[in-house]
Amino acid sequence: MDSTETNNEATNTVPVATAANPCHREISVEIPADVVARERQNVLARFQKFARIPGFRKGKVPATIVKQRFAEDIKSELVEALIPKYFRSETESQKLTPVSQPRITELQMDEGEPLRFKASFEVLPEFEVLGYQDIRVEKASVSVTDEEVEAALNQLREQQASYDNVEEDRALADGDFAQAAFEGKSDEEAAQPVKMDDVLVEIGGQNTVKEFTENLRGAKAGEERDFDVAYPEDFSEPRLAGKTLHYHVKINGIKKKTAPELNDDFAKQLGADFNTIDELRTRVKENMLHEREHEAEHKAKDQIVDELVKKYDIAVPTALLDHQIDQRLERGLRALAAQGLRAEDLKKMDMSRLREGQRDGALREVKASLLLDKIADAEKIEVSDEELGEEVQRLAHQMKQTPDALRARMEENGTLDRIKDNIRNDKALEFLYKQNQ
Secondary structure, eight states, rough: OOOOGGGGEEOOOOOOOOOOTTTTTEEEEEEEEHHHHHHHHHHHHHHHOOOTTTSOOTTTTOHHHHHTTHHHHHHHHHHHHHHHHHHHHHHHHHTTOOOOOOOEEEOOOOSSOOEEEEEEEEEOOOOOOOTTGOOOOOOOOOOOHHHHHHHHHHHHHHOOOEEEOOOOEEEETTOOOEEEEEEESSSSSTTEEEEEEEEEEEETTTTTTTHHHHTTOOOOOEEEEEEEEOOOOOSSSSSTTTTEEEEEEEEEEEEEEEEEOOHHHHHHHHEEEEEEEHHHHHHHHHHHHHHHHHHHHHHHHHHHHHHHHHHOOOOOOHHHHHHHHHHHHHHHHHHHHTTOOOOOHHHTTTTHHHHHHHHHHHHHHHHHHHHHHHHHHTTOOOOOOOOHHHHHHHHHHHTTTTHHHHHHHHHHHHHHHHHHHHHHHHHHHHHHHHOOO
């Protein structure tokens, strides 16, 4: 059926914005009666063909009975067949690009009459971005001291340290490492015990819990100890903060740490690229400098986005804001799940409060995206097929998929266009960053 012929055009009213939401539009559409009648007949014919009613053979049920028996189903199919098509046609003819699903109201579809409805939806805001070239932010200067390089080398040295068994029969002392198994229980009934089957605990170390390790000093291999540890309210581990745990610890062995010397042999052990400790020292300094330059660039770009959002007060479609809140909330919950959040804990969360907590960040992100997109238009910034392909390949490697399979899936669900928009916005932000130099 072709219901888009020129003599079958729908009539409409001019879309309007409301003061409360400048992105809101509403149009009234009227689909000609003859178009509706033809589509109704097509739908009825399909129902006649497949309808199964006692007393009639398949495909032989009279139209009057089918209309009575399946009136609501026929109406639903008619609506699904016509409204999306004519809604899309009208928005295209009026050069409107909806960014939300239309809300259909005041639907009228009496037989023999035109089908009339109103559709309300949101569009992108209309605005200009004059003066963005004048945005200036201060980029921090970066440097790396010799002391910082030596500290980084010592960290590498610590990572290469070995832990050797202490064979002599003696007690744990400062600087030793207890090879232990322990379980800690709280008086709270619902609290899960803290349990480790094999862990190295440094005695008297700076990065250890003093109250715990002090109870192990003087113990020998094979010895077991029971003691309590009261954790302060501001303890770094939230699940232990403010709690008292009853520990049972077994010392399975005593180990001594041996760290390699910072010499040429140490450098060679780290890779074939290094022949001397000075070569390693140079590479470490270069890497630290590069990392700090990257951090400074990221911070400067963040400041540029802040200035953009502050400079241009633009309306934001509710649909885009809600979608961005959903995305932020989903990422947050995934991170919590990876840290051990249980399903029963998730059910107890106040989702309304969590969504509200994401609103300000989501609003900034949506505004920034709209502004950068407009700047990309003004500067004629585009994304090449090669750039898009490289990003798909990077994501495919990250997700352990083939680039072709990932690209096909992205094209199907519309993700590829969003990836392209993100790259374009990143290029617009890079343009502003370079303007700032």
